[in-house]
Amino acid sequence: MEKILILKGNILFTKIPERLEVYQHHYLVVINGKVAGIYPVLPPKYENCPVEDYGDRLIIPGFVDLHLHAAQFPQCGMGMTKQLLQWLNDYTFDLEKQFQDENFAREVYQRFADQLIAHGTLRACIFASTSTKGTEVLFDVLKEKGIGAYVGKVNMDRNAPDFIIETTEDSIAGTEYLIEKYRHERLVKPIITPRFAPTSSRELLEQLGGLALKYHLPVQSHLSENRDEINWVRQLFPEARNYADVYHRYALFGQTPTVMAHGIYLDREEIDLVKRNGVILAHCPDSNLNVQSGIMPLRKYLNEGLTLGLGSDIAGGHKIALNEAVVRAVQLSKLFSLDHPEYQPLSVPEAFYLATKGGGALFGRTGSFEEGYAFDALVIEDDSLTAGRYCLADRLERFLYIGDDRNICARFVEGEKIGD
Ligand code: GUN
Ligand code: FE
Structure with a gap:
């Protein structure tokens, strides 16, 4: 039987990056979790269906966080004077080790999931830790909460402290166990997750690529984030043409759907490979600032036709709220264009697109309210004192800049209300 959901309110989304679609006081019809249409007047066939009337509130697509580390959630806002490799050694590995403790994992992951949902992230592409048991806990917590996610057990078998690296065999066995257990899930699914090239042996990469192909699973990792990291990769893999070529x-680079975090310093050949292989880049502006990685030439990549989304990169990034990443992406693009005036800064609709439909590409048809898209949505209650004075585009921008979880009054994933 058809399940029909009808909402009324101010509907805003981006079909293309440059333009916000705005429907004031319209009806949005959802059938079996998918958007069926947007109407100024409800068509007669729906006349007897109940309508959730959100009055003058905004209805927008849920945020898609394309890159973050659930096991780093307790570490947000710490070690932020270090650069990447030092930060991993001094803070991150010690924390990630603790996720072998299932009770600790459950406590942290529940808070993590609650905070994600509270702030309006309804789809996320997540690194857990190396612990298979801990990662299992994360799968189960996210399933209970109703959010959509790809979850990866982190694989690393070299160049990290002994207490955290695994043997290649254990790493693969744990990964395959989780794949078998969760690969038929509807909303929370496995993704192949080598941490990054430097902590991976060739054998590990080879076997992970094999698993991705065998089970048709997506892949996530880090790429070209920091200059020391890039030099290290060059030393470790002298046979590779460049960093991207290692994967x-x-x-592990687009042979199945692939997300690479950062990609700040890609050379010509790497950009071409990213494009040819349809690899999605996750831009993580807060993280790039915090661990002083650099500024991604975002406009250049957009001009090249690359697919991009936004990531909080918790805990390189310090805030889980993706509207903050939207703002930071715009701000950082302005800084970049000071030294590169040939590249225009990002507009707010463009950044909003990245945080919704851009990253949504990984999850199929999500992140927009076009017909056939999964109805993942947030209802925004903005300041009632000022709402009446401004146009809807200004109200969305204002929410993105100064709003937070307190402004989100309802959340839907594939037409189901969650987070109440
Ligand atoms: N590169 C390898 N591991 C990490 C990590 O945990 N965070 C970030 N930002 N970069 C990485
Ligand atoms: Fe990261």
Whole structure:
């Protein structure tokens, strides 16, 4: 039987990056979790269906966080004077080790999931830790909460402290166990997750690529984030043409859907490979600032036709709220264009697109309210004192800049209300 949901309110989303679609006081019809249409007047066939009337509130797509580390959630806002490799050694690995403790994992992951949902992230592409048991807890917590996610057990078998690296065999066995257990889930699914090239042996990369192909699973990792990291990769993999090629030669670079975080310093050949292979780049502006990685040439990549989304990169990034990443992406693009005036800064609709439909590409048809898209949505209650004075585009911008979880009054994932 058809399940029909009808909402009324001010509907805003981006079909294309440059333009906000705005429907004032319209009806949005959802059938079996998918958007069926947007109407100024409700068509007669729906006349007897109940309508959730949100009055003058905004209805927008849920945020898609394309890159974050659930096991780093307790570490937000710490070690922020370090650069990447030092920060991993001094803070991150110690914390991630603790996720072998299932009770600790459950406590942290529940808070993590609650905070994600509270702030309007309804789809996320997540690194857990190396612990198979801990990662299992994360799958189960996210399933209970009703959010959509890809979850990866982190794989690393070299170049990290002994207490955190695994043998190649254990790493693969744990990964395959989780794949078998969760691969048929509807909303929370496994993703192949080598941490990054430097902590991966060739054998590990080879076997992970094999698993991605065998089970048709997506892949996530880090790429070209920090100059020391890039030099290190060059030393470790002298046979590779460049950083991207390390992943590419092991079937971890677009042979199945792939998300690479950062990609700040890609050379010409790497940009072409990203494009040719349809790899999605996760831009993580807060993280790039905090651990002083650099500024991604975002406009250049957009001009090249690359697919991009936004990530909070908790805990390189310090805030889980993705509207903050939207703002930071705009701000950082302005800084970049001071030294590169040939590249225009990002507009707010463009950044909003990245945080919704851009990253949504990984999850199929999500992040927009076009017909057939999954109805993942937030209802925004903005300041009632001022709402009447401004146009809807200004109200959305204002929410993105100064709003927070207190302004989000309802959340839907594939037409189901969650987070209440
Ligand atoms: N590169 C390898 N591991 C990490 C991590 O945990 N965070 C970030 N930002 N970069 C990484
Ligand atoms: Fe990261």
